[in-house]
Amino acid sequence: METNLICISCPKGCHLKVSLAGENIQEVKGNRCPRGKEYAESEIKDPRRVLTTTVLVKGGRLPVIPVKSQTGLPKGLIIAAMKILRETAVSSPVRRGDIVVENILGTGINIIAARDVASAGTQSKY
Amino acid sequence: MNMMSYDVVVIGGGPAGMAAALKSKEYGCTVALLERDADLGGILNQCIHPGFGVEYFKEELAGPEYAGRFTDLVNSAGIDVYIQTMVTAVNPERSVMAINQNGVMQISAGAVVLAMGCRERTRGAIMIPGYRPAGVMTAGIAQRYINIENLKPGSKAVIVGSGDIGLIMARRMYLEGIQVLGVYEIMPYVNGLIRNVKQCLEDFAIPLYLSETVIDIQGKGRLSGVVTARVDENFRPVSGTEKHIECDLLLLSVGLIPENDLSVRVGVELNTATQGPLVNNGLETNVPGIFACGNVLHVHDVVDNVTREALKAGEQAARYAKKTGVKPKEPRKILAGENIRYTVPNYYHPGAGEKVDICFRVSRPISDGYLVVSSPERVILEGKPRGFRPGEMEKFSLSPKLQGKDCSDVILSVRRRSNGN
Numbered sequence A: 001m002e003t004n005l006i007c008i009s010c011p012k013g014c015h016l017k018v019s020l021a022g023e024n025i026q027e028v029k030g031n032r033c034p035r036g037k038e039y040a041e042s043e044i045k046d047p048r049r050v051l052t053t054t055v056l057v058k059g060g061r062l063p064v065i066p067v068k069s070q071t072g073l074p075k076g077l078i079i080a081a082m083k084i085l086r087e088t089a090v091s092s093p094v095r096r097g098d099i100v101v102e103n104i105l106g107t108g109i110n111i112i113a114a115r116d117v118a119s120a121g122t123q124s125k126y
Numbered sequence B: 001m002n003m004m005s006y007d008v009v010v011i012g013g014g015p016a017g018m019a020a021a022l023k024s025k026e027y028g029c030t031v032a033l034l035e036r037d038a039d040l041g042g043i044l045n046q047c048i049h050p051g052f053g054v055e056y057f058k059e060e061l062a063g064p065e066y067a068g069r070f071t072d073l074v075n076s077a078g079i080d081v082y083i084q085t086m087v088t089a090v091n092p093e094r095s096v097m098a099i100n101q102n103g104v105m106q107i108s109a110g111a112v113v114l115a116m117g118c119r120e121r122t123r124g125a126i127m128i129p130g131y132r133p134a135g136v137m138t139a140g141i142a143q144r145y146i147n148i149e150n151l152k153p154g155s156k157a158v159i160v161g162s163g164d165i166g167l168i169m170a171r172r173m174y175l176e177g178i179q180v181l182g183v184y185e186i187m188p189y190v191n192g193l194i195r196n197v198k199q200c201l202e203d204f205a206i207p208l209y210l211s212e213t214v215i216d217i218q219g220k221g222r223l224s225g226v227v228t229a230r231v232d233e234n235f236r237p238v239s240g241t242e243k244h245i246e247c248d249l250l251l252l253s254v255g256l257i258p259e260n261d262l263s264v265r266v267g268v269e270l271n272t273a274t275q276g277p278l279v280n281n282g283l284e285t286n287v288p289g290i291f292a293c294g295n296v297l298h299v300h301d302v303v304d305n306v307t308r309e310a311l312k313a314g315e316q317a318a319r320y321a322k323k324t325g326v327k328p329k330e331p332r333k334i335l336a337g338e339n340i341r342y343t344v345p346n347y348y349h350p351g352a353g354e355k356v357d358i359c360f361r362v363s364r365p366i367s368d369g370y371l372v373v374s375s376p377e378r379v380i381l382e383g384k385p386r387g388f389r390p391g392e393m394e395k396f397s398l399s400p401k402l403q404g405k406d407c408s409d410v411i412l413s414v415r416r417r418s419n420g421n
């Protein structure tokens, strides 16, 4: 069987032609780099997406802070993860890379802060 | 008035401005970086989605992470950063006027780098008839509301235009529990990156309507609905195809325009195809010592390319300020030929023995085309056959060998291999 995928690993967006025997990939064509093949493997067996959203910051210079999953979460868990993050709040100051939720939904993947947020009233560094 | 003087003054503290400032500093210049916002990072601070830095950092970063890494570098490099500082004018002798809480400052600069980014086209620019209710805004404004200010702009959304910001906002709103009724694109093809169609629309079953657009906006105080219709080849609505859609939010994702008000006032000439400055291969505008990079020069979809371009502008500005550049010969033209919407740069200086990096975009999708580089007399090079899309910026390097001895003007074209599309 053959199936078409679009590699989303970089902005080039290669059109992949994947030949399958059952769940096993026999050949990938159309990828302009080796990551296309890795993407096809994962997209067929265990599709994953990096989740980014915002969570509330208490006492921060900004009301929310952007966060992201350190690596791709199983696609089927994105909505459940959003639900947890909607109810999550952190206290300022927060530094980029700080863990916001450890091991979300038992995936072994952490949700981390994607920027610094200083406490309200403090001057930014410059 | 505060009088100051720097070798290089960079206007705008987004990824372009930060990279340019860092590079000029590396060349031993004194550098001032001027940013009107309270933070460095520019548009990246509101682009919380992943997909930045795949080339430059070999990692998939969120926009604020990419900005944060550069901000840390800028803060430790000894660059004088002025935030909440708005540049109001530049004059041809390269004195830069700016204003902040401490008052007005006049900075004389050895070289100036323009890095002011771009702004979004607004509704006026595409002229949808109807009322002017609340709930109609650009996709970037909605992005700022949701991602930075924690405000919910509506609960039932329609998106007009398939630019990347619109696609990314479709997913973002979906995840925040806002119903996204569809993306309407007047062209027969998608404007944004194909990966964003996949991961932002298809992943969440958000419908995409090509060759359709919004023809009426309804509601007096608050948006209550829109009317959509199919369009014919001449982009005129086809009667009988109208559909009424109830919604309280209409996002416009109909393109970006380089922010060149300052540039034009100092006499910088713009390319009508990009609305960005015409530049040579050192990214210098027609006004000597004034350079441009990033979205103010032409709209980029990938920040890594912005950084690369800006490092070059920073280097060239430093050389100009330190007067270490070679005196260039009469420039040659780089022209957009068949199926090419624009090129950057527009000129190159022959005989420098350097390769000339050229970016270009095609004017329409071509599935089976090939690049042709020619001079007025001969074909210099023909590329391999492949697909080209207007949404993707293409790159080509004109090596000294290809420039040839005569170094004539060069014309870039993309020809179709077959008669089909």
Ligand SMILES: Cc1cc2nc3c(=O)[nH]c(=O)nc-3n(C[C@H](O)[C@H](O)[C@H](O)COP(=O)(O)OP(=O)(O)OC[C@H]3O[C@@H](n4cnc5c(N)ncnc54)[C@H](O)[C@@H]3O)c2cc1C
Pocket (backbone or CB within 6 Å): B011, B012, B013, B014, B015, B016, B017, B034, B035, B036, B037, B041, B042, B043, B044, B047, B049, B050, B051, B052, B053, B085, B086, B087, B088, B115, B116, B117, B118, B140, B143, B164, B165, B168, B259, B262, B293, B294, B295, B296, B299, B300, B301, B302, B303, B304, B306
């Ligand atoms: C919504 C959106 C999504 C994107 N998604 C991706 C993606 O997934 N992956 C990717 O690689 N790229 C993406 N890009 C592209 C990339 O982020 C941009 O091309 C890049 O950030 C542009 O950088 P810049 O420095 O030129 O402009 P900006 O980031 O716009 O910075 C310009 C700065 O100049 C300042 N300024 C302007 N005028 C003045 C003045 N008069 N005085 C002082 N300061 C001034 C502004 O405040 C601003 O901070 C996206 C872009 C947008 C808009």
Ligand code: SF4
Pocket (backbone or CB within 6 Å): A007, A008, A009, A010, A011, A012, A013, A014, A030, A031, A032, A033, A034, A035, A036, A037, A039
């Ligand atoms: S195959 Fe490689 S080059 Fe093509 S989209 Fe995927 S990561 Fe990018």
